[in-house]
Each structure stands twice: as structure tokens, then as C-alpha cells.
Amino acid sequence: MDRRPLLQWHCHRPPPWQPRPLRNHRRQCPLSLPRPAVHQFHQQLLSGPLPDIGRLDALKSIYLSRNRFSGSLPDSLFSKMDHLKKLWLDNNALSGAIPSSLSNATSLMELHLEGNAFSGAIPSLSIPSLRSFNVSNNKLQGLVPASLQHFGASAFEANSDLCGQPTGSVCPPAPPISPPPTAAEPTTAEPSPIAHAKSNHFALILVGIVFVVLALAVGLAFIRKRQPVRDFDSVAYRRDGLAAADAMETASVASTVVPFPGSAGQGKQLNGSGETRVGSGGGGVAGNVGGGAGAELVMVNSERETFGLADLMKSAAEVLGNGLLGSAYKAVMSGGLAVAVKRMRELTRLNKEAFDEEMKRFGRLRHPNVLTPLAYHYRKEEKLIVSDYVAKGSLLYMLHGDRGADHAALDWATRLKIVRGIARGMAYLHVELSTYEVPHGNLKTANVLLTPSFDPVLADYGLAALVNPATAANVLFSYKSPEFLQFRRVSPKSDVYCFGIVVLELLTGKFPSQYLNNTKGGTDVVQWTASAISDRREADLLDPAITSRAPPTPEMVRLLRVGSACTQPNPNERPDMKEAADLVEEIAAAVGIEGGVTSGREETASSVAPCPVGPEEYAEQSGSLHGSRAEAGHSAKGEN
The missing domain is CATH 3.30.200.20 (Phosphorylase Kinase; domain 1)
Structure with a gap:
């Protein structure tokens, strides 16, 4: 067996796996995202010019806030992105004009460009679905378009040269139009011989530079064509991946590779x-x-x-x-x-x-x-x-990604079935991994994968025992529980808190702000639910996708209250995982959801179908690996 590919696995390169050709393409396209749902890499310290996301015309959500992207955006960048609903590019270093092609993003609901260095006029965006808009803290100029004036002054503040409502500044009168030049007054002067010589000299230099650049490009392309593919991170992206790949440091393999099973030797x-x-x-x-x-x-x-x-x-x-x-x-x-x-x-x-x-x-x-x-x-x-590999994908993507047939299948009975499966899996982990400080440690919808029959499968559990404590606080969701934020400690009740967030997310259909590393985006489902329960208006919180098919029932409200109980700020006031699972089982029994209680210990491998792990599950919404058909919302992988 040829060992050279493995020996050449450099510490800054991924293994030499061959890229998979993309369907409906005639060639292999590295770093291609033909139909991703969400592109989420906020607060990842990414720098340089913004990638050409305009080619990803199936994207619905882009979260690239709080990075270090710089440079201007092509005016045609969004010309084909009519599926785009959420665009967050705030708090970067982007400059130049805001692309006028945003007017082609006719599905846009959220547009946040604040905290950059955009200049010029704000393009007129007549998009009825646009409900959240902010371009504050830029260098924009001119009149605020009438179609955007209803967003209020805070959406435009810290742009000293903007005028008109709602900025409070009066626009200066337009300068008088100058008369066109007459025939007796030529508009241009005849260039001198010296100017001609300088112009010709500059043109020759420019042609030479272009020739050198083209020669280098051709040479590099020829070299790359002759070399085997060694960068595993350069293989084709799935539609669920979350572009802007994180550079991974890997150690070079220095010895024997494993032969194919069944081969000689x-x-x-x-x-x-x-x-x-x-x-x-x-x-x-x-x-x-x-x-x-x-x-x-x-x-x-x-x-x-x-x-x-x-x-x-x-x-x-x-x-x-x-x-x-x-x-x-x-x-x-x-x-x-x-x-x-x-x-x-x-x-x-x-x-x-x-x-x-x-x-x-x-x-x-x-x-x-x-x-x-x-x-x-x-x-x-x-x-x-x-x-x-779990083919159907993550619960996160199904809730917040492409609202197709799978999302339509998330009726009340299916969501309750999913909650029950999650509760059973968590109760099992809390028994089998009871010696762990926090048995799962990273429960969120990005790490809940769904089989074709909508049975949930828990992934990325037990990592708190493998990750250094200093790192865990940045990458594991249980470390965002109130007790860790206040007292720097976690416990099995931190898992219960995460379970409660998942329950509230499933019932409300809202993307929890708790998944994010900052306060921008998402909904504080914990506070929102607590307020609704206090006012006895729990039914108002239920996802319209549930209540449009069936009126609110007492069992829906009971499950919402279970989610709220699990997210109490004081961990001593939360149920333990077994108690929470028992409460869910009671609700499922009252609704008539099939499937009895299972202990987990009695399960055999035959009861576990090869659990596909969905593509979009891996990304990044919350920075998880199995998560993000990405942070749809995915979403990925964001906050962590």
C-alpha cells in the first residue's frame, strides 16, 4: 500500500480525501455550497474580504457578525439571493457602498449592517417582509429612503451625513444644474505630447503587470492540477455546511497507515x-x-x-x-x-x-x-x-432552516414525540454517565439528530469530561447556564436547563438567544415564557405552525410549563432529569403518543438503527460539530 499520502498529511492540512463531485455540476468544485440553508460564523475573528456568498443563492440566513471582514462588497452580490431572509454583517470593517442588489433579496426579513464603514447613499429597499433593519454607526450620506423611514432613528444613528426623517436633519437644497457646454467652448483640452508619452508608458506597465499575474495564475493552476488533493478542508461543501472553514491544525502522520480491511497483510x-x-x-x-x-x-x-x-x-x-x-x-x-x-x-x-x-x-x-x-x-x-451518518439532519435545521416538507411534518404530536425521545435519551445518559460533572454538557437542537421516522438521537454528549475546563466555558452549551455565568460551576441540573431551552424552542418555534455569544439576534425564550406564564397567556407563545392545525390544548401548556421549570435561574428549583422525563411521559400518555417508557439499559444494538448524522447538523450555530444544518438561525456553530 502506498503510504505517501498519509505521510504527507501536514499539520496544517487535512487528510487527502478525494472531494465528492457535486450533483448537476460537470466538475468538482472545492468550497462550494450549492444549497446551504444557513451560513453562520459570527464572532469567529474571521478577517479579509467577504467571500463570494452571492453564488450561494439558496442561502436563507447569513450570520457573520462581529468578525473582521473588510473591503467593499460588489454591487451585484445579492442579485440572485431571492431566498435570503436574514443577513447579519454588523460589527465588521466593511466599507464602500451598500450593494443596491439587496433590493433583489425580496424575501429579506432582517438586515443588520451596523458598526461598519459603509459610505454613500442607502439604497431604496421596498421589501414588504423586512421587519428588522439597522445601518447605524457607518459613514452613510444623503436622504433616508422613504421605504425605510418607519424603522426609527436608532436604525440610522451615528451617520452624521444622513438627513431626512427619522434622523431629524434637514437635507440641504440640491445644487443648481450647470448649463451644458456650448460648441464654442470645447469640454476637453488637447493633451500635450508629454501627457501622451506618460499615458503610453503607464499602459505598457499595466499590460506587463497583467501578463505576469496571468502567467503566475496559469502556473499555479498547472501545479495544483498535477498534485493530489491533500486538503481535506477543501472538499466540496454540502448545502448544510456553514462556509468560511475554520483552519484546523493537524499533526503529521509519521508512520504506518492502516490497510483496507480484508486486503493482503x-x-x-x-x-x-x-x-x-x-x-x-x-x-x-x-x-x-x-x-x-x-x-x-x-x-x-x-x-x-x-x-x-x-x-x-x-x-x-x-x-x-x-x-x-x-x-x-x-x-x-x-x-x-x-x-x-x-x-x-x-x-x-x-x-x-x-x-x-x-x-x-x-x-x-x-x-x-x-x-x-x-x-x-x-x-x-x-x-x-x-x-x-444521520441523513435527515438536525432538529435545529428542521425548525429554522428550509421550511419544506420536513418542517411541515412538525405538528404537535411529532414535536411531543421528539421531546419525549430527547428526555428519554437524557435520562439514560444521566444514569450511565452519572459520574460526570455534567453528563451531556452540550445539549441543543443542533446536537439532536432526527431519523426518517422523526425519532431524536443525541450527539456530542460527554465532552465536558474530555475538554479542558477553561475551553469548555467557550464551546459547551451547558456552560451558559445561569449557575455557571454567576458562580462558575455546572452540575447535572445544567443539562436540565439546556433541555428546557430545547423544549421552549420546539414549542415556540423561536431561535433562542441563549445559543448566541452576544445579545444580538434570537429570542430570550426563558424570559418570554416566564412573562407569558405570569400573565396566563401561554397559548400566545405557541408556534403558529402548531396552532394553525389544532387549537391550543392543556397538554401544550403543560409542556411549556415543564420547559419553564427546567430553565429556572436557581438550579435547586429545577427538576432533575428523571423527574423532567417522567413529566414528559405523563403528557405523552395523556395525548396518546405511542411507545412505552424504556430504561435504556435493556436496549440492544438491534433497536438502534444506523443513526444517520445530518449534514447541516455539524456546523456551527452554536459552534457544535453535530449541529448546525447549521445554525439555521441554524443557524451554525453560532454563538459557539
């Missing part, structure tokens, strides 16, 4: 702990990777087929998304098995032996609402974690 070894190590040589374990880690892929689910690291290297791969923990990919191996591969860079809390034990512990989990990992690969700098 390959074998597998089942050790006493139940883990299978697929390696090279006559049944032995593969050689070492730089940093002392094993080069093999360690299988932790003995009930599933065995595959090796080499199989992943050779498989067709797609980037699914990026988050604060790392990147996620879909890989389809030669036998047709589709898996999700997460390259996680922040799991540095444990040494190799301790990490191995935790992964084996995860591999023993068996519950229909918990995604069990299949395998992992350890290196000091980062880890690969492999699990089943």
Missing part, C-alpha cells in the same frame, strides 16, 4: 476490553503516529462492521461544517457505508489511556435516542471520532 485484533483495533501487518496493531499515538482506527462498537483509517482516507468526503470544537465531514466508503467523521481539536484534557477508557465507555452505550460512536483515532493534537 491486514488483520484485526479484538482485545479483552471489547475494542477492535484495525491495523497493518499480520493481524497486529498499526505503527505509531507522531506524538506517540497509535496510527490505527480503534473500533469501539463491536456489533458493527470493521473498517480502518485507510478506508476513510480513500472514501469520498464532504465538509459538513465547522465549529469551535473542530470540523465535521461525511465519508462514504467503498462498501457504501456512510459515516460522520469529526476532527476535534479541543479534546485535550485526558492522556491517551484515559481518553481510550472514555471512548470505550461511550462505545458501550445502547439506547435508541443516543448516538453511539463507531470508532476513533487518537493523536495528541486532535482526535477523529467516527459515528453513523
